[in-house]
Every structure is written in C-alpha cells, then in structure tokens.
Amino acid sequence: MSPKTVIIISGPTASGKTELALELAKHLNTCIISADSRQCFRELNIGVAKPSSSQLEEVRHFFINSHSIHDEVNASIFETLAIGWCDELLAVHDAVIICGGTGLYIKAFREGLDEIPVIDEGIRKRILESYENLGLAWLQDTVRTIDPGFYESGERFNPQRMMRALEVMQSTGRSILSFRNRQKKIRSFRIIEFGLSVPRKELYQRIDARVDDMMNTGLLDEVISLLPYQNLNALQTVGYSELFEYLKGKCLLEESISRIKQNTRNYAKRQMTWLKKNEHLVWLDNDFMNRILATYQSVKV
RNA sequence: GGUUCCGUGGCCGAGCGGUUAGGCAGAGCUCUGCAAAAGCUUCUACAGCAGUUCGAAUCUGCUCGGGACCU
Numbered sequence: 001m002s003p004k005t006v007i008i009i010s011g012p013t014a015s016g017k018t019e020l021a022l023e024l025a026k027h028l029n030t031c032i033i034s035a036d037s038r039q040c041f042r043e044l045n046i047g048v049a050k051p052s053s054s055q056l057e058e059v060r061h062f063f064i065n066s067h068s069i070h071d072e073v074n075a076s077i078f079e080t081l082a083i084g085w086c087d088e089l090l091a092v093h094d095a096v097i098i099c100g101g102t103g104l105y106i107k108a109f110r111e112g113l114d115e116i117p118v119i120d121e122g123i124r125k126r127i128l129e130s131y132e133n134l135g136l137a138w139l140q141d142t143v144r145t146i147d148p149g150f151y152e153s154g155e156r157f158n159p160q161r162m163m164r165a166l167e168v169m170q171s172t173g174r175s176i177l178s179f180r181n182r183q184k185k186i187r188s189f190r191i192i193e194f195g196l197s198v199p200r201k202e203l204y205q206r207i208d209a210r211v212d213d214m215m216n217t218g219l220l221d222e223v224i225s226l227l228p229y230q231n232l233n234a235l236q237t238v239g240y241s242e243l244f245e246y247l248k249g250k251c252l253l254e255e256s257i258s259r260i261k262q263n264t265r266n267y268a269k270r271q272m273t274w275l276k277k278n279e280h281l282v283w284l285d286n287d288f289m290n291r292i293l294a295t296y297q298s299v300k301v
Numbered sequence: 302g303g304u305u306c307c308g309u310g311g312c313c314g315a316g317c318g319g320u321u322a323g324g325c326a327g328a329g330c331u332c333u334g335c336a337a338a339a340g341c342u343u344c345u346a347c348a349g350c351a352g353u354u355c356g357a358a359u360c361u362g363c364u365c366g367g368g369a370c371c372u
Binding site: 037047048076077101113114134157182233240263273300 | 332338339341
C-alpha cells in the first residue's frame with residue numbers, strides 16, 4: 001500500500017484545478033485543503049472563483065470560508081494550519097489533496113518557513129506611514145543605515161521587502177537575514193506535486209470567459225457589498241480593486257471589466273513563472289486523473 | 302475639383318535638425334509573513350520615394366493613405 005501522501009494540485013488560475021481536485025478527492029474518498037490566499041475568506045465568493053456550495057458539500061474542504069477578511073492570513077499561518085490538518089486527516093486517510101494556485105503557500109507547506117517572531121502591529125503601522133509620507137528614498141536610506149547587509153542583498157526598489165526588513169530589525173534588533181537558515185523542514189508524509197498546464201492562448205481565453213461569467217453571476221453586487229472594506233488587504237484582489245474604481249466613478253464599467261481580464265492574465269503568467277522553477281512539480285497536460293493515480297500508487301519511499 | 306490638417310513600434314502618446322521619451326499590451330524574470338501582493342528586465346518605431354544638410358522622425362518636393370472644410 002502507498003505511504004501517507006499529500007497530493008498537491010497546482011497551476012495557473014482558470015486551469016481547472018478545482019474540478020480535478022474534486023474528482024480526485026471523490027475517487028480517493030478524502031478531503032481537500034485549499035492553497036489559495038483568497039478563497040479562505042468567507043466574504044469573497046464570485047470574484048475568487050471559489051468552489052460552488054454543492055461542490056463544497058460533496059467533499060470536505062479546508063481553508064475555504066475559514067477566515068474573515070478582517071483576519072490576518074499569511075503564508076506562515078497557512079503552513080501551520082495546513083500541516084495540522086494533514087496530520088489529523090492522514091491519521092484516517094491514506095491521502096489528502098492540496099489544491100491551489102498560491103505558490104508561496106505551497107512552498108511554505110512543502111519546506112516550511114524560517115521562524116521569525118511576530119511583528120508588533122504598531123511597528124508595522126509606523127513604518128508604513130513613514131513610507132507613505134516620506135517615500136522610497138526614505139525607506140532606502142533607513143534600511144541602508146539600520147540593516148546594511150540586507151540593503152546590499154535586497155531588492156532596493158521593492159518597498160514591501162524593504163519594509164519587511166525594517167520591521168524585523170526594529171522589532172527584534174536583528175537583521176531579517178539572521179533568521180534565514182533556509183533549512184527545509186522534513187514532513188512526516190510523502191508529497192507529490194502536479195501542475196496543470198494549459199496552452200497560453202487557451203488559458204487567456206478561458207480567463208476572459210470566466211470574467212464575463214463572474215459578471216453575469218453577480219460579481220458587481222458582491223463588490224458593492226464589500227466597498228466599505230476596500231482598503232483591507234484581502235480586497236487587494238483582482239476582480240475587486242478594478243470594480244471599486246468603477247464604483248468610485250473613476251472609470252466606466254467596461255473599462256473595469258477589461259482591466260480584470262487583463263490583470264487576471266498577468267496574474268496567471270506570474271503563477272506560471274513561479275511554478276516553473278519548482279523542480280518537484282510534474283506538469284500534466286492531459287489524462288490528469290490517471291497520471292496522478294499512477295504516481296500515487298507507485299510506492300517509492 | 303479646390304483649400305487645409307494629419308500619418309510615430311501591437312495600441313496610446315511626446316518629440317519638431319544631433320541622447321533610449323514615456324505608458325499599456327506582449328515576452329522573460331525575482332520571491333520566507335499583505336503573494337490574486339510587490340518589484341525587475343526586455344521589445345529601437347517614425348507611411349513611401351527623392352532631395353536639402355556634416356547630420357532628418359523633425360526642413361523641402363512628390364506619391365500613397367486618412368480627416369476637416371469649400372465649391
């Protein structure tokens with residue numbers, strides 16, 4: 001019999017992960033853990049292409065509707081939760097499926113993140129405010145002074161990374177570099193990874209069609225109801241940001257819709273770039289179920 | 302038929318004698334706590350032909366294409 005196994009199904013958005021995972025879960029009589037940084041929010045539905053309620057009834061899902069947009073969610077939190085669920089589920093199942101397109105979350109699940117202390121909310125806020133008021137030059141100067149090592153190695157034009165380095169330094173007195181040991185964690189189960197490969201042109205067409213579909217099934221109403229929360233991180237999401245612009249009168253509805261399509265295509269492209277360098281991942285372009293099952297059933301421990 | 306304006310890379314758009322404008326799209330990429338985020342790289346065009354000039358996308362002429370106005 002096969003060792004306890006986590007089967008990861010990934011791929012760009014609109015590549016058909018959800019359906020495949022569902023089919024596989026039914027076949028193996030197991031559960032699905034989503035690895036999607038947006039589908040975990042119960043307030044977000046249409047715009048994040050969440051599985052339908054009937055699909056959610058057919059197979060038990062984790063990390064879907066598990067959080068509120070007001071909660072803090074990040075890769076580390078995902079890692080902890082997902083490992084916990086896997087341990088529990090693998091006690092009673094031989095396999096668990098992880099399905100999603102958030103590459104960083106999958107990486108965190110597979111090899112873990114280094115332990116970095118939780119940052120005080122006040123420190124984070126102060127840094128963000130300073131950056132917004134004083135700009136990138138201030139951020140660069142500060143990091144160069146406080147953490148020259150990171151400044152040398154880091155991405156100096158990427159405010160997020162610079163602020164991250166700064167908050168770790170201010171909060172712990174140590175450089176973020178000193179926390180990075182890059183030790184890959186060893187998991188207590190086998191992990192096999194698959195990526196769904198769809199020809200670029202076809203994928204882009206699917207994306208366009210899916211956006212039209214979302215609009216027809218009430219995306220605009222969903223976005224209207226979330227307007228008060230537009231500044232939350234969870235709402236910095238393709239499909240929502242663009243419609244906020246329309247609702248604020250900054251553009252026409254048609255412009256928003258084509259921006260959603262455009263941004264989703266760009267997003268899919270970034271996902272593929274991320275997935276491409278994952279050497280554990282096996283690309284599938286057909287016969288998905290059988291090929292996954294063949295790998296699953298081949299015992300090589 | 303006449304007068305006049307315009308013609309810049311896939312698209313938008315500045316330049317108006319001598320640097321790569323720039324933006325978007327496309328393509329490639331980075332990536333350990335906001336990742337559907339954030340950032341980086343790349344794509345050398347001036348409708349065509351002839352001329353002026355050391356040098357033209359920029360000036361002149363003609364041709365082609367488009368718009369506006371006049372008869």
